[in-house]
């Protein structure tokens with residue numbers, strides 16, 4: 001991804017997941033914002049966003065971070081939110097037997113004690129494969145991948161959700177459902 005696309009992707013992540021108010025926009029409960037309005041407000045705050053640039057970022061995003069609505073009018077981040085403006089009704093779904101969470105070795109002692117918590121974000125994020133989880137972990141330091149007994153959790157009443165981009169979400173994971181080896 002070239003530098004400009006990367007910069008715009010980071011900008012969109014920040015605005016659509018965390019701080020929409022910094023450029024004076026409001027997201028609806030499902031995380032959507034009108035694209036023309038987003039572009040206008042971004043430009044007013046010195047961010048050189050255009051429809052073309054936005055579409056290129058959406059198309060080239062390795063993790064499919066953003067979704068454009070079917071009518072082409074709105075955009076949202078698929079997952080990863082911390083802003084209280086948003087409460088997406090993600091699709092509830094039965095998970096596979098195991099899911100994976102990538103983290104860094106420095107967090108392991110704490111996770112062993114507390115289980116996985118969502119922190120600032122709305123959910124704990126999980127992948128259906130080790131490779132992706134490992135990449136997520138690398139963002140935080142020396143990566144380590146935890147195996148999650150997802151189906152067992154589900155059978156005991158925990159809810160799992162599937163985001164637009166294939167990321168699995170759940171509220172929190174007690175340590176008894178984590179495999180650390």
Ligand code: HQG
Nearest residue numbers: 065080103104107110111114115116117119121125136140
């Ligand atoms: C850790 C990225 C100590 C947790 C990814 C993680 C994902 C604990 C960090 C999405 C803990 C939070 C989310 C506990 C959890 N004690 N540490 N009890 N419980 N943690 O960034 O999952 O590239 O908020 O293991 O691909 O890393 O931004 O979450 O290391 O889909 O598009 O606390 O964001 O996507 O870090 O990443 P994060 P995450 P993007």
